[in-house]
Amino acid sequence: FCAYEIFTAHDVNFSSRNLPTNEGSILFDTSGFVTAPYGGYFKFMKKLIVTKLLGPNAQVQSRSIRADELERLRGILLDKGRKKESVDINKEARKLVGNIVARMTMGRSFTQENGDIESIQSLVAKANASKIKTALSVLIFGQLEKLGISWFKKRTVFKNFDRLLERFLRALAMEALRLHPPAPIIPREFNQGCTVGGFFLPEKTKLLVNVYAVMRDPNVWENPLEFKPERFLTSSSSGQEEKRKRQALKYLLFGSGRRGCPASSLAYMIVGTTIGMMVQCFDWSIKGEKVNMDECFKEFTRAMAYPLTFTPFTRISTFDLENSLNLQT
Ligand code: HEM
Numbered sequence: 023f024c025a026y027e028i029f030t031a032h033d034v035n036f037s038s039r040n041l042p043t044n045e046g047s048i049l050f051d052t053s054g055f056v057t058a059p060y061g062g063y064f065k066f067m068k069k070l071i072v073t074k075l076l077g078p079n080a081q082v083q084s085r086s087i088r089a090d091e092l093e094r095l096r097g098i099l100l101d102k103g104r105k106k107e108s109v110d111i112n113k114e115a116r117k118l119v120g121n122i123v124a125r126m127t128m129g130r131s132f133t134q135e136n137g138d139i140e141s142i143q144s145l146v147a148k149a150n151a152s153k154i155k156t157a158l159s160v161l162i163f164g165q166l167e168k169l170g171i172s173w174f175k176k177r178t179v180f181k182n183f184d185r186l187l188e189r190f191l192r193a194l195a196m197e198a199l200r201l202h203p204p205a206p207i208i209p210r211e212f213n214q215g216c217t218v219g220g221f222f223l224p225e226k227t228k229l230l231v232n233v234y235a236v237m238r239d240p241n242v243w244e245n246p247l248e249f250k251p252e253r254f255l256t257s258s259s260s261g262q263e264e265k266r267k268r269q270a271l272k273y274l275l276f277g278s279g280r281r282g283c284p285a286s287s288l289a290y291m292i293v294g295t296t297i298g299m300m301v302q303c304f305d306w307s308i309k310g311e312k313v314n315m316d317e318c319f320k321e322f323t324r325a326m327a328y329p330l331t332f333t334p335f336t337r338i339s340t341f342d343l344e345n346s347l348n349l350q351t
Pocket residue numbers: 028031032035068071123157158161204205208209274275276277278279280281282283284285286288289
């Protein structure tokens with residue numbers, strides 16, 4: 023049930039979620055699947071998720087799960103590569119994240135349980151008009167966080183180089199997701215009346231924060247439509263601290279404040295290691311000249327309009343992935 027909750031977290035965000043002090047409101051009322059007063063059930067679930075599922079200890083404990091699932095994906099890609107078959111990246115990414123979350127919450131992956139995660143997903147979709155595809159689908163594009171790092175991790179001499187690469191790759195991921203946020207709108211409701219930008223907003227005003235527009239706003243981003251990962255290459259020096267704080271206000275990929283996404287670090291970890299493995303172990307070819315980056319807007323989330331299909335070619339056959347995954351995940 024907890025897994026169901028997490029999978030549908032984005033439904034909660036975008037369709038039926040109400041915000042604090044709205045004690046009597048009903049959650050998930052659009053689905054008919056769960057109805058509960060905000061103050062009790064949801065607070066409990068949130069606490070459970072944040073502490074038990076997504077807390078730092080839980081993430082360390084679930085490292086082997088992530089490594090396992092990544093290895094499973096690598097096996098699939100190797101097989102496809104051998105047969106020269108193409109892979110629907112979106113579908114595999116959803117399986118990967120779905121299995122990781124299911125194993126973290128229930129100790130079983132969907133694949134093991136039913137043979138096919140797609141059937142589970144369609145059931146969830148029917149039950150709650152689920153937008154399960156959402157955040158998971160676009161993950162695959164941007165997060166090159168730890169690309170190429172694992173080879174060097176074990177060698178002390180490369181440690182500084184590692185750090186540099188991590189920053190650089192993390193910057194690539196952030197920039198790609200700035201331009202293509204999977205969750206482009208965040209809803210809020212005012213607990214009490216207040217003035218914003220000279221306008222008085224009474225209590226209970228509902229506000230939709232346009233994350234997409236904020237992250238492309240020319241007033242706060244220089245050349246906002248250009249892909250410039252270096253804009254995120256801030257150093258740890260004190261002068262940069264202010265810059266980082268300012269950035270947190272305009273970089274809303276995971277929302278902000280106490281309702282911000284509690285899984286941001288998990289998301290970076292999963293996506294970083296997955297893309298890292300995909301790039302280290304395989305070359306990729308596509309049909310045609312370039313990827314069609316058209317997006318569609320479904321159920322308040324953005325996703326690729328056309329399936330992302332590549333054919334993998336094995337690049338590293340004798341790669342000691344197991345060790346590197348253990349270090350990375
Ligand atoms: C790149 C991947 C992801 C993105 C971009 C993302 C983005 C978001 C955003 C924008 C919100 C709303 C924040 C707000 O209202 O301020 C949110 C909430 C949430 N996300 Fe994510 N998310 C991602 C991955 C995940 C994953 C993998 C999980 C679970 C394992 C997850 C669990 C949640 C939960 C439980 C909430 C609700 C938090 C609350 O309402 O208090 N997210 N996410």
